[in-house]
Amino acid sequence: MTTALFVQQVLNGLLDGVxxxxxxxxxxxxxxxGGIVNLAHGGFFAIGAYLTITLAEYLGFGGAFVxxxxxxxxxxxxxxxxxxxPFYRADPLLSLLLTFGLALVAEQTLRWIYGAxxxxxxxxxxxxxxxWIGDFSYSYYRTILIGVAILCVAGLWVLLxxxxxxxxxxxxxxxxxxxxxxxxxxxxxxxxxxxxGIGLAGLAGVLLxxxxxxxxxxxxxxxxxxxxxxxxxxxGSFWGVVVAALLVGxxxxxxxxxxxxxxxxxxxxxxMMLVLLFRPRGLFGERIQRFE
Amino acid sequence: MKKLFRPTRRALIKGAGATAAVAGISxxxxxxxxxxxxIRIGHLTPRTGFLGVLGDYAVMAADQAAxxxxxxxxxxxxxxxLLKEDSVNPQTASTKAERMIERDKVACIVGEISxxxxxxxxxxxxxxxxxxxxxxxxxxxxxGSNCNRYMFHVESQNSMYVKTVGRSLLAGxxxxxxxxxxxxxxxAFGHDLLRVAKRFMEQNGGQFAADELVPTDLSDFSSILxxxxxxxxxxxxxxxxxxxxxxFLKQYSEFGLEFPVAGFGFDTAVAWGAGKGNFFGTWPxxxxxxxxxxxxxxxxxxxxxxxxxxxxxxAWGDYIALKILAQAMNDAKSIEAVQIIEHLEKEPxxxxxxxxxxxxxxxxxxLMHEMYAVEALxxxxxxxxxxxxxxxxPVPAPNEPLDVIAATAEENACKMT
Numbered sequence: 001m002t003t004a005l006f007v008q009q010v011l012n013g014l015l016d017g018v019x020x021x022x023x024x025x026x027x028x029x030x031x032x033x034g035g036i037v038n039l040a041h042g043g044f045f046a047i048g049a050y051l052t053i054t055l056a057e058y059l060g061f062g063g064a065f066v067x068x069x070x071x072x073x074x075x076x077x078x079x080x081x082x083x084x085x086p087f088y089r090a091d092p093l094l095s096l097l098l099t100f101g102l103a104l105v106a107e108q109t110l111r112w113i114y115g116a117x118x119x120x121x122x123x124x125x126x127x128x129x130x131x132w133i134g135d136f137s138y139s140y141y142r143t144i145l146i147g148v149a150i151l152c153v154a155g156l157w158v159l160l161x162x163x164x165x166x167x168x169x170x171x172x173x174x175x176x177x178x179x180x181x182x183x184x185x186x187x188x189x190x191x192x193x194x195x196x197g198i199g200l201a202g203l204a205g206v207l208l209x210x211x212x213x214x215x216x217x218x219x220x221x222x223x224x225x226x227x228x229x230x231x232x233x234x235x236g237s238f239w240g241v242v243v244a245a246l247l248v249g250x251x252x253x254x255x256x257x258x259x260x261x262x263x264x265x266x267x268x269x270x271x272m273m274l275v276l277l278f279r280p281r282g283l284f285g286e287r288i289q290r291f292e
Numbered sequence: 293m294k295k296l297f298r299p300t301r302r303a304l305i306k307g308a309g310a311t312a313a314v315a316g317i318s319x320x321x322x323x324x325x326x327x328x329x330x331i332r333i334g335h336l337t338p339r340t341g342f343l344g345v346l347g348d349y350a351v352m353a354a355d356q357a358a359x360x361x362x363x364x365x366x367x368x369x370x371x372x373x374l375l376k377e378d379s380v381n382p383q384t385a386s387t388k389a390e391r392m393i394e395r396d397k398v399a400c401i402v403g404e405i406s407x408x409x410x411x412x413x414x415x416x417x418x419x420x421x422x423x424x425x426x427x428x429x430x431x432x433x434x435x436g437s438n439c440n441r442y443m444f445h446v447e448s449q450n451s452m453y454v455k456t457v458g459r460s461l462l463a464g465x466x467x468x469x470x471x472x473x474x475x476x477x478x479x480a481f482g483h484d485l486l487r488v489a490k491r492f493m494e495q496n497g498g499q500f501a502a503d504e505l506v507p508t509d510l511s512d513f514s515s516i517l518x519x520x521x522x523x524x525x526x527x528x529x530x531x532x533x534x535x536x537x538x539x540f541l542k543q544y545s546e547f548g549l550e551f552p553v554a555g556f557g558f559d560t561a562v563a564w565g566a567g568k569g570n571f572f573g574t575w576p577x578x579x580x581x582x583x584x585x586x587x588x589x590x591x592x593x594x595x596x597x598x599x600x601x602x603x604x605x606x607a608w609g610d611y612i613a614l615k616i617l618a619q620a621m622n623d624a625k626s627i628e629a630v631q632i633i634e635h636l637e638k639e640p641x642x643x644x645x646x647x648x649x650x651x652x653x654x655x656x657x658x659l660m661h662e663m664y665a666v667e668a669l670x671x672x673x674x675x676x677x678x679x680x681x682x683x684x685x686p687v688p689a690p691n692e693p694l695d696v697i698a699a700t701a702e703e704n705a706c707k708m709t
Contacts, residue, residue, distance in 0.1 A: 005522055012514035019512070107340075116339070116348035118538045118565025120677060123546060130548050137521075139546050142514070211546050212511055213538035213565060215345060221511060256515035262478050262505040264515075 001257070004135040013253020014246055015142055018149040021245035022204035023222055024229035025156065026197025028241045031230070032173045033186070033193050034088050039099040040079075041226065042219025043106030044198045048072045048205025049214045050110055053121050061124040065206055072202025073195040080194035085187070103219065111216040123210040145207050152200065153242060159196075160238060169193060173236050174286075225265075228272045234285020244283060247271070330373040331366075331627055333358075333614070334392035336385055336413065337403040337428065339378035342508065342534035345561050346405050346428065346606040351376055352599050353607035354402070357614035360594075367621045372614075379409050386412035393420050399627040400425065402613050405606065407431035407481045410443075417442040418709070423629040425617060427609035430557060431484040435656040436704035441633060444657045446613040450485045451699035453576040454492050454556050456663040456687045460574050461554060466527050467493060471501035473525035473551070475516065475540070477533045478505040481557070485531045489556050491703070501525040506532065513543045521549055530555035530573075534562065541566040560604040563680055569671040571680050577664045579608035579645070582683040587645035602678050608645070616642050647686055653695060656706040660694040662686035 001009075023045060030038050048068050055064035083102070087095040129140045160166035172179050172186045179186060204222075212218065225248060233244030248268045255264040275283060335354050337347040354374055362371045375396055379385035385404070392398045393416065400423035404410045410429030417424035418440045426434065426445045435449050461467050472493060476482040482505070493499070501523050504516065520528060528551050532540055537555070541563065544553065553573030560580060563571045581592045581602040591611065595603040603611070619642060621627050624635035636657075641649040650661030666681035674680065688696045 005518065008518050009515055012512075012518055015514065016512045111344075116344045117561045118345060118535055120565055120567045122542070122567030122570050128546070128548075139514075139548075141546060210567075211542050213535040213542065213562075215535055215538075215565070217341065217344065221509060224509075252512075253515045257519065261510075261516065262507060265507040265509050 002135065006257075008136060008138065009253055009257035010250065011138060013250040013257075015146055015249065016253055017246040017249020018146060019204060019208060019222070020226050020229045020248055021242060022149060022152065022200050022207075023226040024233070024241050024245050025153070025238075026200045027226055028230045028233065028235065029169075029193050029197045030084075032236050033169060033176075034084060034190050035092060036084055036087060036095045037092065037099065038197075039096065039223065040102035040106055041099075041198070041201050042221070042223030043103045044072050044076065044201040044219070045205045045208075045222055046110055046214075046216065046219035047075070047106060048202030049209040049212075049218060050114060050119065050205075051202070052206045052209045053119050053214060056121075061127075061210075068206045069199045069203040072205070073199030076194045076198025076202075077191050079198070080191050084194065085190070088190070103223075107216045107219065114216070116216060119214040121209050121214055127210075141210065148203075148207060152203065156196070156200075157238060165189070165192065225268060228268055230282075232272055232275045232282055234279075234282025236286040237282070237284035240282055240284030330371045331368075331621075332373050332375055332396060332398045333617070334389065334396065334398035334401040335374050335376040335403045335610070336379040336388055336392075336401060336409075337610070338380065338405055338409070340380065342536065343405045345534060345565070346559055346604075347378070349561065349604050349607040350403060350405065350427065350610040353595065353603060353609075353611035354614055356595060356598060357611045361614065361618045367618050368625065368627070372618065379404060379406070379413075382406070382408045382412040385409035386416050389413045389416040389424075390420075393417075393422050399423075399621075400617065400629065400632075402617065403427050403610060404429050407434060407484065408479070410434050411438055411480075414438070414440055414443040421629055423632055425613045427613045428606055429481075431481055432488055432699055432704045433480075433484055435658050435699070436706050439656050439706035439708060441657075441708045442629060444636060444652055444659070446609050446616070446659050448578050448661075448663060449658055449699060449704070450481075450488045450556070451703065452658075452663055452697045453558075454485070454488045455697040457554055457556055457574055457576040457665045458492050458496070459687055460665040460667075461527070462496060464574075466498075466552065466554070468497040470498050470526035471523075472498055472527050472529045473501045473520050473523060474503045474529040474531060475506050476504065476531040477536060478507050481533055482506075482531050485557055488699075489529065489531060506536070508533075508536065511536070511539050513540055514547070517543060517547045517549060520551065521547065525551055527551065528553045531557060533557055534559075535565075537562040538565045541570050541572075545570040545572070559606060560680075561606070563668070564604070564678065568674065568677075571668045572670075574665055574667055575681075577605050577666055578661075579605050579612075580664055580666060580681070580683065582679060582681075583646060583664075584683065585645055585647060587643060591645055612642075612644055647690070648694065650694060653698065655701065656704070656708075658698060660698060662688070662694070663697060 027041050030036055051068040052064040055067055123141050127141045130137045131140055169189055229245045229248050233240035251267050252264045255267050337350045338344055339347045358372055358374050377388050389401055402425045404426055405428030407429040410426050413424050424443045426447055428447050430450045432450045476486040555575045558575035592602055620632050620635055624631045636652050637654045639651040639654055641651050644650045644661050646662045650659055653660050664684050666684050668681050
């Protein structure tokens, strides 16, 4: 394998990880702060993709890129307010059932409105093509995708680590009772986190609609690897999720690069098993009292 | 005294939630308490999962066929009634088939797309001595090592698909001395198709540049496409299935690869869903909406009027299966499986909306009929979102017998049980 080829394969793997990252960050945040395992997260990803196709007819892809994630985030706020909120202090099994039901409702609603067949959608003309540097070539669209994802991750990091909002959220993850005792209500923060996390899933849907099949069950397909990422990364750790997502993508990509395509998706589950054996809290998981 | 069972609100919610979850997984049972004078036909096909795309068309077409049959006077003077369910997976498919036969007393079962589910339904059909008409399972094994007397196949076998596209490839000099890069869906259907495709390639002097099994849950093809670009094959061959073909087409186009592409398994819906400029190559079809016969034109017009979109190949499969069954029951003057099988084994001809009528071959119960190898139109040749390929002449040619594209007894031995 030449160096150029190897670098391309590493990039392919990392980019695959970036998709999981956009989904897994939201999953991890919503679970860490609210204790809700959001099985419906993939549903928001799918809604983002479908909205893109509908909106692109009127606003173009650029317009859809801006409007669709915001619309999905608003939907997230509504769902948080009326469905998640009653369950924060309830038996986790109940919220699990709730979000499992929501995932089914989301998928069936998309099937009902748009039909089961994949929706016709392609990369906009101006974003097609390849970037060539000598022997090295890479899809122009994917290069943009990586850029957008890096911006999102950086923005989220700044928000969580450099602002007052972020400080309360991180304190809430560690010890919600203490935050309450200090007279701070976590409810509006939870709404913010739901909007962010679910909006990110919607954004992933927008970004992937041009290169993946857009069909009602697409959310279901991405949710399982996203959970694997959260488990490997460990709860409460921002960088844990980032590293785990890239690692999952990389392992998958390199398995294919070295000729083990048939085992590429199984490998990430094996990796999860190994991590859990040796580090039950995940690679960078923090010790969070209420989850122990 | 300690109470053994104390219902609480929480337990109730848990119970309700669990019930909802179970119902969601298995699909709601068909509610049917119809009159005794209708003929019930069970329709099973995947509605969810990666084959759900095709199941949707199957159900639409089955409804249309049932309405047409009833409007024309029904079967033996009785109306037919469809009991439709999501077959989900092989285990659920067999449970539902059993229930349809034993509880709902259906006259026969029609449908399915997954070869693995076909097999489990066929086992139930054989055990209960009921008829099963397969409209979408391709695997040769279903017509070979797993063939049984109670199963008939409207869907073509993998060998027919391979030999149909194979003729185009031979004509285009894409086999002898050429290197194929093959991608195969890693489950029963893919393995069976790969076996048949490999046999064809080797018989005609081709060889593999690479031969990869692709997990069915893989949606990002970038790592594979990079390898394809690097290996510079003469032909990229798809033995993929369902939405995976859509993913492959979209990303192949994104990567700007220009090696010729051919597929041995295909459904039009996956290409309609790929988007403008993302469809290319040569693909086999059992039927398509551009066939120039009066029958096909009427079917397309009626379907389009009813559902606001043209039918795809899977729609034809379920539509024609019900039409054939109705005619066979009328001609055999019976709805009993044994009598229908005896009648069909005399190889009567049926109108299939194509240029030539077809028949079920007695040997393996495979429908002998014309197939098509379509060539994708270029983006600048497209006139609308549906007519994405050039209509082709039927395979085999008019002067050849229909069974020349089917597997021979040596290639696929069937001992009816």
